Amino acid sequence: MAELRFPPVRLPAEARAVREKVRAFLRDELEAGRFTPDVDSWGRFDPEFSRRAGRAGFIGMTWPKAYGGGEYSALSRFVVACEMLAAGAPCGAHWIADRQSGPQILRHGSELARRTLLPRIAAGECYFAIGMSEPNSGSDLASVRTRARREGDAWVIEGSKIWTSRAHQVHYLIALTRTGDPGPDRHQGLTQFIVDLKAPGVIIRPIHNLAGGHEFNEVFFDRVRVGDEWRIGEVGEGWRMVTGELAFERSGPDRFLSDYRLLTALIDHLGVEPGAEEVGAEEARAVGRLVAHLGALLSMSQAVAGLLAAGENPAVEAALVKDVGTRFEREIPEVARRFFSGPVRSGGADYFERALGRVMLHAPSYTLRGGTREILRGIIARGLGLR
Amino acid sequence: MAAMAETGSVLLDEAGRLFGDLFASAEARLAAERGEWPEAAWRRLEEQGFTLALVPEAKGGAGLRPAEVWPLLRLAGHYALPLPFAETVIAAALWARAGGEVPAGPLTLAPALPGETLRLDAAGRLSGRAHAVPWAGQAYIVASVTDARGKPVLALLPPQKEAGARRTLGGDPAPDLVLDGATPEALRPASASLSLPHGWLALGAHMRAEQLVGGMARALAYAIEHANTRVQFGRPIGKFQAVQHMIAEAAGELAAATAACDRAAPFFDEEEGVLDAAIAKARASEAAGKVAEVAHQVLGAMGFTREHPLHFTTRRLWSWRDEFGGEHHWHEMIGRRALAAGGEALWRLLADRPEGVMDEAGEAR
Known part of the structure; x- marks a missing residue:
């Protein structure tokens, strides 16, 4: 039987110190009445809270300091995430950018994207949505049909994404698009782009959930131009990255x-x-x-x-x-x-x-x-x- | 084996080879379950020094740390040893730590069920009843007893050869221990952790939790092997989503039980370890029923025969989960602790341990 590994891990001194720091931050926030503990912590969108968390150094913690990070270990970030959720803090604005968009940009984005976006994410000012699912591509993600075609120095994106949480409130979305031949396993020819949600040709329509809330959206791309410097990773490498x-x-x-x-x-x-x-x-x-x-x-x-x-x-x-x-x-x-x-x-x-x-x-x-x-x-x- | 993954230590490799070798034939196991004491197997365990793994070196033991010894018990569970190996490791360590001379041969622990009390009167005579004491007829008994002043002490009793022939579903002996004026061979003071409510039972619970994790990994391995080789409708049944999802769910139960045990691994007979031991047993006992169910469902009628070795594992899972407190017992204890602390305190109860304890020394105790 294949090995499953859950090796017990001790928190290093850094993570324990970070735990005390984030607890002090959350205590101050609570005492000042700046947030109310609640369920669905990372679903609640509160840019003010995110800015304060960013200023205190709790976003982009593992990233290099040159990009606004704190060069902490992944265990320190883990501790902060736990403490924020346990406190019921409203982390929704920065959560996706901190958890996955930022790390993708850091590892596979252009230098321009890193310099422009990461410090703003870490400051709790710049938020992201996930652009994977489409009306006809849910669990079968490799079947995405949104296309990006090269035109000179830029790409032109056409198609749509769905279930895009907070697209109407965040700044960017990372879109998984088809740029080439799918190959036999359909995992080839996919490429990711950072799309500015204010760009011409982006249309956002709300989808209300069963509780009446507006988190989801459908996002349409009508010939949206994206510069090549906003591509994430090599052309055709999107599947591996996702x-x-x-x-x-x-x-x-x-x-x-x-x-x-x-x-x-x-x-x-x-x-x-x-x-x-x-x-x-x-x-x-x-x-x-x-x-x-x-x-x-x-x-x-x-x-x-x-x-x-x-x-x-x-x-x-x-x-x-x-x-x-x-x-x-x-x-x-x-x-x-x-x-x-x-x-x-x-x-x-x-x-x-x-x-x-x-x-x-x-x-x-x-x-x-x-x-x-x-x-x-x-x-x-x-x-x-x-x- | 999933449960063993991170270690790869020489000690565990050696133990794994030995444990696998001791009861390689089903006949040897069945003989043990019929009541023949497997003396040769026991002697090999003793000679290799495994039975005194947790006893300090100064007392003639191997002097291993708790975090090194719990995986040994997990491994014993994996191989479903029909011997009081785990009981001996724990009882010998307790007795040695209390300052006692560890007797030769197997040892066990009493009481083994919640809510049972053995008493020591002012004249030094024992009374009371403890049900389902593992191997009480074959092993020296380290018992937690309450003395005339109401304080817990440890008592050493010789094997109770007249204790009767009752056995668990796993086939291991577990007679009732009836003490009616017996005199202990020796008495030692109980540690602070054993004096806590639940402290005594938590140690045995932690022991059984490790065995459960090892046994669950074995049961799951049987299921995966069978799913990959049994062909129906022209393909291995492991190709069917219904089968895949059952096995994945069982793997989740095993992973959670493993992680719960790992939480408790730094501790042996320490006050800080009681809650983690309770969590380990509660999670492992709950998981065991589900993993056994899935394994049997996947193996079909073949797994229901005496011929297939799955039953040596699953019959023990069905018993171990209820020994030293089933999940319902420990859920209640954990719940009362959480409710007494209040909602806001719950997080620290879970998150602030066990790292704090381990870190100061730079390594797991």
Whole structure:
């Protein structure tokens, strides 16, 4: 059987120091009333918070100082991500740029793109969307049909992207486009470009989600011109780049801490008054099970962060973190509702009720975004040596 | 093997070869399950020094660190050893650390279930009942008992040859221990961690959690091997998504249980380790049922026969998950701890450990 590696990793002194620093930052933010802890932390868009986080050095942490980074280890970044989500801080504006767009630009972007964009991302001022899915390309990403054609020094993009979170609020999108022959495995001839969402020919249409929120969009490219310096990586190398970064996208705490504040709210809901009657066994077991799952996930995720810090690409282990992590996220509301009498309604003052309602409505997305559960399980099975 | 991956140490390679060799034939295993004490196998384990792995060198042991020894127990679980190997490693270390002279031969731990108390009266006589004590008829027993002042102490008892013949689903002996005025061979003070509520049981729980992780990895390996070789509808069944997804889900359970055990790995008999041991056992016990279910589903009728060796592993998974507290017991303990601390304190309860403890020394203790 193929090896799955989750080597336990100790946090180095730097990461422990960073933990104290980010905790102090979050404490100050809370005391000043600059944010309210809430569920769906990395989905909430708050540019003011992102700017303050950027100024404090918590975005682009692993990047070179020349590009606005802090040259911290991946484990320090892991710690900051955990602390932000555990605090229920509104990280949504900078999350995608910090997690995947910035690292892609750093590794495969032009010097111009790096110099122009990375310091602004690190400052918490410049935000990104993901441009992968299309109306007819979801899980089967290699079937994308948005085309980029070379015209002199530039490329002309035509097509559309869908499920583009925050496209109406962020500055750029990284679009996966077809630039050449797909080849027998369809993985050839794909290239990524940074697209300015204010560029002529970009049309953004809202798609409202089932909760009534506007996060998604459909983005149309009507002969959008993009200079060659905004290409990411070599022409035709897009597939390798997209899949090469998946371990970063899938193994982080954002795959099991989206609902964390619902868990803390559940604990407070059940524990209400100090000195009150002892909590029942059923309540204690339900909470204890979730806590045990969370403890295991923290260790799994930290182990993958350690592998990433060591320069490895643990794609299968990352898929496991996401599969187990999002399963856990989806269980929290199902457990919580056992201890809430009646249907959850809008308009109430109780935070537990509001959080539970919000999470129930958003939970279906957890096992879809970033690769569906079914796609992940296929990756895991192949990684285990199923032929 | 997934559960062993990161180590590759000489010690584990050596142990793996030995463990695999000890019960290479199904007949040897079945004989042990019928009640024949596998003396030759036991002697080889002792001669190689594995049974005293955690006992300090000054006491004649190997003096290994906890983080080096827990993987040995995982490996013993992987090979489903029908011997009280894990129990001996833990009991010998506890007794030696308490200042006792470790007796030769196998050792075990009592009580092995939640909520059971053995008592020592002022005259030095023991009373009480402990159910399902592993190997109590064959092994010296290190027991946690409550003395006349209500304080926990460790007592050493010889093997209880009259203890009866009850066995677990795994086929290993687990008779009830009935103490009615017996006198211990020796008494030693209990450590601070053993004096905590749940402290005693957590050690045995951690031990079984490691064995569960090893056993789950073995069960999953059988499933993968079978899925790759069993052909139906003209292709290996591992080509079918339904089968792939079952196996992937089981791998997730195993990975989570492994990570939960790894959290607890720096600790042995330490106060900071009790919660992590509880988390390890809770997660591993819950995972074990699912992994066993998937393995049997994939192996079909063949895995349900005595002929296929899967049952040596899955029957033990079904037992180990309930020994030293099943997941429901530990969920309640963990939940009460979290609820007492309150929502805001939960994060530090999980995130601030165990790195803090390990880092100061520069390495895992």
